Amino acid sequence: MKWSNRTSKRVLWLSLCDESSKVRANDNITVVLSPRWYNVKRVELPVKLRYQALKVAPSVFEGLLEEGKSYRFNAFRQENEWTFIAYDEEEIISALKMCGIEPKQVKQVCFAQEFIDEINVSAVRLNDKEVLAVIDGVVTSVPAMAYGDEALKSVDAIDVASQKGCIRLRGNERSLVPPRYVTAISVIVLLFAAIWFWEGYRIRQTSGDAVSRLEAFYQEHPSLRSTYAQQSIAKKYKTRDYQERKKREAVGKIAGLMEEGVTLESLELDQEKFRAILRPATPKAADALKQALRRVDTHMRFETEGDVVVVKGRL
């Protein structure tokens, strides 16, 4: 499979092809149709764009085309008029196949009408029997005998490289997607692509906000920028916080036990343990105290020593 600009370019005037025309399998051929292969009409229309002209093409040829055939249309501007071409693609493909040319080998199909400027200067000899000449603004096939032995240039002298009115054969090609949907699908897909790209861009922009807040925080507390400093400070204060909270919780719980009828005899607390001696005034207060101790904290141990209750625990 090769791209057209890498293969040899050949121009074939369809009327000239015969069994001796040799075509390589990978050729990209430009086929030029002589007037016998198409119908032409020149019309002045108040439209500017080709697709607008193509919409009215069937009505331009109304009543002029053979019935029973399926025609395709082409349109291009020449001077102040639109030139409409009606052609039967199947007929053209059949003719090409008779020349041993497959549609896939054809790069483009042009119409002799497109070269009106060159042919208008001087008629060109198509073959021994036909000459192309311009009559009333239309490239027409004229019998060669009308020109006798007059020296005429050959069609090979016509430059077919840069014409814009050429078409591509659709022929027997099968598209996976109907051609009319391809543009719409592509546009929709590209629209989604643009939306996703924009969303991704915006997300990248806003994700910088979290980093900005962090950076602003570090500017207020530059000493915490270092991970090592963070870990060191955190360890120091977390340890202290944990130990002191444990002490305060222990004292708070002991204070909560001293309800009606219970007095504190002593309290000893240091870095590792605590010990409190509580004296309930009555047996009822003693029972209430023990029940309260069972509810308060399973890490507190208590024992009764005479008429006092000793509460112990580790921090």
Added chain:
Amino acid sequence: MNMLHYRKEWLMLIAFAIALGAFSYKWKAVRTANETASASASELARVEEIVQLKAVWDAKKVPSRLEKLKESFPPQKVIWRKEGKKLDAVLQKLNSLELNRAVTQLLNIPVQVERLNVKKEKEGYRMEFRCKW
């Protein structure tokens, strides 16, 4: 095969490829943003916690608050020995309300309590404590 015959299909394929690329770009942006936000949020929470702990255990106001504690009791009940950032103190002859007030005030100050002893004596409670900051 002439590629130009299928140029519309190729254009559609290119459009899909561009869309796929854009979708990947967005997906990666979302993932990166989530990771960055998550990492930044956890780091911010961590350092904010450190700052809060530092604020709680800020030693700057401790001396003045200990001084208030000392002054809230009659001088004859107070034995106060302060050396640098360490304090040894005794509050004696306290009734139960005064003891409660003293213990509550002390434990509300962000000091490290090394030792706290309370003992009931004849004249009242005796509270000894050693702390540093």
